[in-house]
Amino acid sequence: MQKEKLKLGLIQTKQNRNYDFHDTEPMETIEEALENQKAMIEQTTRLMEEAGRQGCKLIVTPEAVNFPGLKRFHGGNLPDMVPDERDPLWDRWGKIAEQYGAYVVAGAYNKRNGESGSCPCFNSAFIYAPDGHRIHVYDKVHAGRDESIEPGDHFFVWDTPFGTIGVCICWDMQFPETARTLALMGAELIVVPTWGWEHLYAQARAYENGIFVAAAMGIPYEKPISGVRSPSQVIGPNGAVLAEASRDQAEVLVCEISLEECKSFREIRLGDRRPKLYL
Template sequence: MSYFTIAGVQMHALHHGDNTEAMRHRVDVLMSRFPQVQMVLFSELMPLGASPHHAQAMPSAAEAMFCQLAEQHRIWLIPGSMFERVGESVYNTLSVINPHGHVVARYRKQFPFLPYEAGVESGSEFVTFDVPNVGRFGVSICYDMWFPETTRTLAAMGAEVILHPTMTDTIDRDIELSIARTNAAVNQCYFFDINGAGALGNGRSIVVGPSGDVIHQAGTGEEVMPIEVDMNRVRRERETGLRGLGQPLKSFRDRRVDFSVYRSENGSAAFLDTLGPLAKPLRADIEEY
């Protein structure tokens, strides 16, 4: 099967609180209106809000509710992400749930939004999963996409669609829209960048095709976006090139350049070490008159 329908959900929710029942209602309404949908994707930290104090060990009661919801509607469900507690550590974790209500993968955000997402540990494992007879999907979360190596790695693992929940309520959302388009184009894949609305994001979710083309960009309010993707389009463009032109994945595979910056013993280049600590900017002292 080449065609597959994914619905991104951009919704208002509480910044600190339980939004799971509102999400359940949204899925019920969505599936009633658009029964062709096969996968539903929410934004980052939508279920329980943006405070690490709400972190839970997984599997959790919230995750179990989403498993029941996925099985009820026979859909793949990615309910955004939740803070996960593992001993003394907290991770920003995404669950992938199949139509049988089983968690088939969990992904821990590799790049917490430091220094602002303080107290959250970095994950270290890339995650892809296969939808049988459809194709391979990869997942990442919010700030991950600012690092091109993350999406490139998922593409190298065979991902044809990147599912990317985000929670952006800041003035850099316009830059993220460009990054989403770039990630899709240079990796020749679909890119679903789904943001929250209101307290959990300023909206403007975007769905991008494998040529970097904008399939849909949401406004700033609540919106449901059922999008049919064509896996054969990804495969064809990876074979013949973006618009019949550039073939970036093949060129990356066949490269002769050695990116030595990635082989530095301390993990960085000398110049990067001059940039100072990863910390919030402070207010400059102003002389009082």
């Protein structure tokens, strides 16, 4: 059966003061940090709805859109400032998926009760089906060195009428094993909620696995995207950049792709592997 074409909507947000990682002095109260957190959630949600109105059938946000700022900013503790499993935000995003008949991949910090009675925090991607139900919560496997989160313990792909889609988050993509594992699990497209997208490794991951890669990026506080960083992008299985957002504007990057196009590229890149010889 031929797969449907996919209209992809990548949400590119403009970060606020909670994301000013270069400031070394305490710069806000807990109340201000919570207001900034709320503002970012609202900005992201508005853009998600815009993507839905444009007919996008897969909507992806940046990572951790509810980031409350670092403890050194305001003295607050992460578990006290991020939502748990009962938070209405999760249902709100599910309703957007249902309203527009779209898959949604939304990046957010969250906390969950652990087996030992602890309540660890995770940097996750909440994945919704077009009927609004939550398919899965993927937890970032490779935690950054300054992230006070519990790392995930598995990778995830799911099947859609458009093809098989995999998900990872930001720092995960720095490791070639992440994309290769997802590709071997059948992913024809990897979507990446991120704050730190770099086209150099991104194009390599798409090319070396013969798959599509798409990232939703956030614009840093008080400056455009610069240096080695790249805006939100869609990259084809030949490594070419198919669509790219601006470096200084919050927006929805829309791109239509056919995941069937990666079939021959996947066969070339993955068909002659000799895994018994690999460490």
